[in-house]
Amino acid sequence: MIQQQILNFLRAAVVADALGVPVEMRQRGTFQLTEMTGQGTWKQPRGSWSDDTSMTLCLLQNLVAGGSYDDLLDKFEAYVMYGDWTSRGVTFGVGRTCANAVRNHAINQLPALECGDAAEFANGNGALMRIAPLAVVLQHETDFQRRVQITRNYTALTHGHPRSVLGSLIFLEVLHELLLDQSVASALKSVHNRIVREIPDDAAVTAEFKAYQRLFLPNFGQLPVAEIKSSSYVVDTLEAALWVALNSDDLKTAILTAVNLGGDTDTIATVTASLIVAKNKLATIPDEWWSQTLNHALLDRVMIPFAEKFAD
Template sequence: MQAAQMRQILYAGIVGDAFGVPVEFNERDTYRVTTMTGQGTWEQPRGSWSDDTSLTLALMDNLTTDGTYADLFERFQAFMMWGAYTPRDETFDIGKTCAHAIRNRFINQLAPTACGDPSEFANGNGALMRLAPLALVLSDEADITTRLQLTRDYTAMTHRHPRAILGSYLYLECLHAMLSGVPLRTALATVPAQVQAVAEPEVIAEWAHYAPYLTPTISELSRNQIRSTGYVVDTFGAALWCTAKAQTIQEAILLAANLGGDTDTVATIAATWAAVRYPTQTVPTSWQAALVNPARLAAYIEPFVTKFGH
């Protein structure tokens, strides 16, 4: 993949995150955003990114330096405890399931891939939101079994239930297909069968939860049929719906940020997906320029694209 395209995909996700931060948890249709704002839910300055981006930066840093799973947990702990990878050295948002996994690692001394909560009630989107860099690194990996094993490992570090793992499989495999030049509609028609052919039985058993969204006609679903909560299935479906409906990256971000609920994560994933779908587009310059602490972002993005981009 070209370094410029890789850079654009990463920045699109961060812009989506910052766009959704001020309106996170707001009820749908009680507000309307048309440009990047600040304050709001977390009382953060305009252009601030959340744990979605912070944990993504940690993953990028780990991949760039050939870090182990244990090394990645050190980075996660640095984020949670000391504000590493944040806009202003302050951790203002972290999901309970991710925090629990970090405590499992450093208090209970569990193996890295055993730290994720395996409970059905721990199926949040905290793994899905940070895995896009892995898809970029694996864009040239032809073996789906290898890709799924790595996806499972990186997911299980924080989310170990098969439903969360399936969400990661579907998201990253759709990204993989689209990065190979496959249109979104075609990916939605082919990727599910490819995943079903090799995924573990306990993962396939969760298929019915995602099935309503795994259709080339997902854009025909009404807005009222889309839930935008932090539940991994809802986040996956909402982000995919925004991507399928949007004709631009900008439109995908606006659709996601105005759905209400877990707006930062839905917008992060929708923007990432849309940037892959529309590789010749860019996010609005004014939105990217508004991001807080651009030097910190570049400190992790540039080494990553230098190492993995062409």
């Protein structure tokens, strides 16, 4: 990806996050979003973005600086505890599993890769929401096993269960294929075949494959919206975002479709936006939406160096 494409990839996710924030946790069918709004669920002004973007910014700066996993958790702590990396100095809506990981690192002094909760009930989407930039970093990494290990490590910082690891892997591998100009349907087929063929010895991960089986059905994209769940459960979030990506080419349409699914609107829209820009590198963010997002000074200070470092 060239520098501007990377910036579009990152900025689209911010816009999607900000669009979803005011209606997060609202039930599908009780609203119909068509533009950037404010207040709502978190009583934040229009254009505010959430933990999805804040924790992604932490990742971006850590990658640019070549920081360790412990360094990244230090950045997460600064976000959660002190409001760093936020749109207006206010932390809101941090998921329980992410907060527990920060506590494990800051207070319990656990090593970074042991901070993520490995319990089955801790399979939220808090790793999925921040991990997309790794697809840019790994776009030329041809060693699948190395991509698997890096994905596992960055996920386990907050989410240690194999189901979350597999969710991150599917997402990043689909992005990997989209950046190679495959369609979403072809990418899913390639990822399915690769995972089945190349990680059969990882029993903990492959045992979770059944949780994601529906993604790989030939007719998954044709399922009616009533069969698409939009909760913060990692499987639901990934399914919802990929379902939208299978049915939308236009970025604006896709983001609005994702938000209007209800539930965990900001994260589903964020993941969706990353998929759409990866599959359509000419996708453009509506100028009005981008201009309405807050704290461009911080966003540019973190995103531009990342784009410069990892552009082709």
